[in-house]
Amino acid sequence: MTTRKDNPAQETAPRELVIMRVLNAPRKLVWKAWIDPKHVAQWWGPKGFTNPVCELDVRPGGAIRIHMRGPDGTVYPMTGVYQEIVEPERLVFTSGALDKQGKPLFEVLTTVTLTEQGGKTTLTVRARVVKSTDEAAPYLAGMNEGWNQTLDRLTAYVAKL
Amino acid sequence: MSIDPLSTTFAALANPTRRAILARLASGETSVTKLAEPFDMSLPAISKHLKVLERSGLIARTRDAQWRPCRLKAKPLKDAVDWLEHYRQFWEESLDRLDDYLLELQTKEKTHDHKKR
Numbered sequence: 001m002t003t004r005k006d007n008p009a010q011e012t013a014p015r016e017l018v019i020m021r022v023l024n025a026p027r028k029l030v031w032k033a034w035i036d037p038k039h040v041a042q043w044w045g046p047k048g049f050t051n052p053v054c055e056l057d058v059r060p061g062g063a064i065r066i067h068m069r070g071p072d073g074t075v076y077p078m079t080g081v082y083q084e085i086v087e088p089e090r091l092v093f094t095s096g097a098l099d100k101q102g103k104p105l106f107e108v109l110t111t112v113t114l115t116e117q118g119g120k121t122t123l124t125v126r127a128r129v130v131k132s133t134d135e136a137a138p139y140l141a142g143m144n145e146g147w148n149q150t151l152d153r154l155t156a157y158v159a160k161l
Numbered sequence: 162m163s164i165d166p167l168s169t170t171f172a173a174l175a176n177p178t179r180r181a182i183l184a185r186l187a188s189g190e191t192s193v194t195k196l197a198e199p200f201d202m203s204l205p206a207i208s209k210h211l212k213v214l215e216r217s218g219l220i221a222r223t224r225d226a227q228w229r230p231c232r233l234k235a236k237p238l239k240d241a242v243d244w245l246e247h248y249r250q251f252w253e254e255s256l257d258r259l260d261d262y263l264l265e266l267q268t269k270e271k272t273h274d275h276k277k278r
Contacts, residue, residue, distance in 0.1 A: 017245065017248060017249055017252075019249065019252045019253065019256065021256045021260070023259070023260055023263055024260070024263070024264065025263040025264075025266075025267060029263060029266060029267070030259075030263065033259060033262065033263060033266070039262070039266075042258075042262050043255060043258035043259040043261070043262040044255055044258075045251070045254070045255055045258075046250065046251055046254040046255065047254050047257070047258070108248075123256070125252050125256070127248060127252070
């Protein structure tokens with residue numbers, strides 16, 4: 001092997017999409033809003049979407065089944081499986097990423113963590129593309145700093161086309 | 162194993178050297194020798210990375226010209242960037258709604274408490 005810069009640790013490091021929010025609500029309530037299907041149906045999905053189907057079997061191995069309905073009436077089904085539930089601080093689930101035709105592309109592992117400080121809750125969503133087949137190379141939707149910069153440049157380039 | 166194009170793109174992008182090569186190609190087409198210059202790597206090693214990028218459709222190499230310049234092909238890259246952007250947006254908008262909804266819940270709770278008293 002001459003590819004000595006192909007460090008496996010480096011290969012697997014940059015793969016996360018991280019979004020952080022501070023919510024003006026106690027953690028107990030935020031947790032409820034994440035695990036009660038009645039609540040989830042009220043906020044899940046982009047602006048203008050409704051969720052006519054929202055079934056959450058909140059236990060490890062339990063299923064997530066959500067049908068999102070866009071403003072134009074198109075229904076986007078989404079399925080997932082809970083991996084880990086630590087009330088009221090950690091929720092881990094996998095879900096299928098779908099292409100525009102609704103075909104599964106690969107699996108996304110999402111970790112939601114909640115921490116409370118002074119009645120406010122800091123919520124972090126970490127999404128990571130995981131490999132869809134056992135033999136597959138690491139599939140990354142990665143974002144570390146170096147990756148971000150590269151991506152910025154590439155995005156700028158792509159935008160010019 | 163069937164691999165969808167987007168997964169192939171992400172797999173190709175998974176390597177820092179390959180990302181650096183793409184970033185370099187973003188400023189214009191160039192030869193393999195030129196591409197290899199900044200890397201502490203043999204030409205065959207660079208060629209291997211280029212093959213991965215070529216297979217994933219991220220770059221193209223001109224067959225006819227003798228120096229076979231490499232250039233960036235943007236379509237798969239754009240799909241990958243679009244998907245990431247789409248996913249980020251999904252969460253940003255969902256969390257906006259969650260924020261509003263939590264406020265609504267708390268307002269309701271307060272009104273409810275008042276009524277109870």
